[in-house]
Amino acid sequence: MFESAELGHTIDKATYAAAEPPLRADLLDAQFDVAEAKQFAVIILVSGVEGAGKGETVNLLSKWMDPRHLIVHGMGVPSDEERERPPMWRFWRALPAQGRIGVFFGSWYSDPIVGRVQGDYDAAALEQHLQTIVHFERMLVAEGVLLVKFWFHLSKKRQKKRLKALEKDPNTRWRVTKADWKRFKHYDEFRAVSERVLRTTSTAEAPWFVIEGTDECYRSLMVGRILLNALQQRLQQLSHTEKRILAPPLVAPIDQRNILNTLDLCQSLQKSDYKDTLEHYQGRLNLLVRQLSERQRALVAVFEGWDAAGKGGSIRRVTGALDARWYRVISVGAPSEEEQAQPYLWRFWRHIPRWGRVTLFDRSWYGRVLVERVEHFCPEAAWMRAYGEIREFEQQLVQHRVVLAKFWLHISKDEQLKRFQERETVRFKRFKITEEDWRNRAKWDEYEQAVCDMIDRTHTDRAPWTLVEANNKYYARIKVLQTLCQTLEATFD
Structure with missing residues (x-):
């Protein structure tokens, strides 16, 4: 992959001077079209060899484009807060909203490459990192993000020459650090690992563009033209039709027995x-x-269930056992305008707790395969792929020391009717019942099928579902507390 970049590409200054003004104007026009449309976000990754022009390119893009709609993230060493959460958490938080362009100078590729060269990761760990990245980028693209990845390359000889030139000039000496020279000594190892990383993660959805960094004029024009072409092409595709699902439809068992109606x-x-x-x-x-803090763990508990099944009551019994400084309850409803401008899982990633803390979700990321599926709030393509995205999300949580407990509170249809009627007649419970609850009840069979599919496709050894028989509220609350205790004890052991 790198061989094609080592061809000595150059552009004379006169050619560059003639090409730069119209390119800059076209990029600015495209940026404003993206901002006006507000239908997709743009992510630009800037990675590669030290001294190959990464910083200069980021500064050039900031100069060429409107900074109001361009956000540059210099992703350096993770902070203490970031290290206490899954590695991808800090990148999820920095994702640009629809209509904006985010530039990542340093990205989710830095840690696996450096870690492998330094011996922190073996080959299997590197492969696991790369598969997480591939899933992440595939999800971003499926959510409509335009992802443009640039790798700036220099040969070993040219990198040495470049570093010496920068170090010799008093005006640029600050750009070269001891760490740069230390990495240069491991150039061959970095190149071998980077080659593998790029080949594994250059996918149809998110290909890499390898740019030779020797000649500044060539480098700048190539980046500008690649980015402009990508923006213009996406803007022309805004009227695309919904993706079709060609997989066989999900069907209920022919004997009508399922995991819920046999409880x-x-x-x-x-x-x-x-x-x-x-x-x-x-x-x-x-x-x-x-003990969560001393054991470097966090707890996330997810509460799903039928309307009036007792989710709120169970959560209150859990919080009744906790210090208010340790926990947060996230009540999930319809997404806000800010949340709709981001990939679906964004609003859940930002609430993942650090070590020593507890987060309780009153409804959760499973809304996509429940209410959004049944009520047709999202296309079939979105909720069908959500099963895999959710499994990947939960796997990342568990791998980074999050104890995850998932509860489905189940009641019978008759019990739900009884509770609905009680809520309508008891004054202090009237706020708990709405017309939407009655509409959802009318689609009981559709929701039941969606719940069974959800449990079947997202119940894993590391993130299992606990089904709570909740016709009796006392029994349900104790089962929730008992399960949380057993889950924590098993994790600590």
Whole structure:
């Protein structure tokens, strides 16, 4: 891949001077068209060999384009806060919204490349990193992001010459550090690892553009033209039709038996036994959560279930065991305008807690395969691919020491009707019932099928579902607390 970049590409200054003004104007026009359309975001990755012109290119783009719609992220060494969350968390937080262009100077490629050269990762770990990146970029593109990846290359001989020239000039000496020379000593190792990384991650959705960095004029014009072509092409495709799903449709079992309607909903706990049992498990949970920080762990609990199944009551019994400084409850509803301008999982990634903390989701990222599927709020292509995106998301959480517990609170259709009617008649419960709840109830069978598909496709060894028989509220609350305690204990052991 790098051989094609080592051809000694050059552009004379007169040619550059003639080509630069119209290119700059066209780029600015395209940028404003993107900003006006607000239908997709643009991400530009700038990576490559030291001294190959990465910084100069970022500065050039900032000069050529309107900085109001161009956000540059210099992704250096992770902070303490960032290290306590999954590696991709800091990149999710920095994603540009629709209509904006984000430039990543240093990206999700830096850690796996440097880590492999330094011996922090073996070949298997590097491959795992790369597959995570491929999934991430595929998801971004599927969500409509225009992803343009530039790798700036120099031969070993030219890099040495470039570093010496920069170091010799008093005005540019600051650009060359001891770390640059240290990396130069490992040029061959970096090249071998980088070659593998680029070949693995140059996909149809997100190909790499390798730019020879020797000649500034050539480098600048190539980057500008590649970016302009990508922007113009995407702008012309704004009227594209919805992607079709060619996979066989998901169907219910022909005998109508499923994981929900075979649950024993007669499970119960007497009120007289409830108080002491509640005190026991809340105390146990409190002691376990105190250990999260020293064990470098975080806890995320997801609560899904039928309307009126008791999600709120279960969450209150969990928080009743915790110090208010340790936890947050995220109540998930319809996405805001800010959230709609980002990839779907963005609004959940930003709430992932650091070590020692607890986050409880009252509804969650599963809305895409439940309400959005049933109510046709998103195209079939989006919710069908969401199963894989969710599994990848949860795997990243668990791999980075997040204890993940997922609950589906299940009640019978008759029990739900009883609770709905009670909410309408009891004054202090009226706020809990809405017309939307009744509309959802009318689609019980469709939701039941969606829930069964969700559990079947996202129940994994590392992120299992716990089905809670919730016709009896006391039993359901204790089962939730007991499961959280057992999950934490098993993780700590």
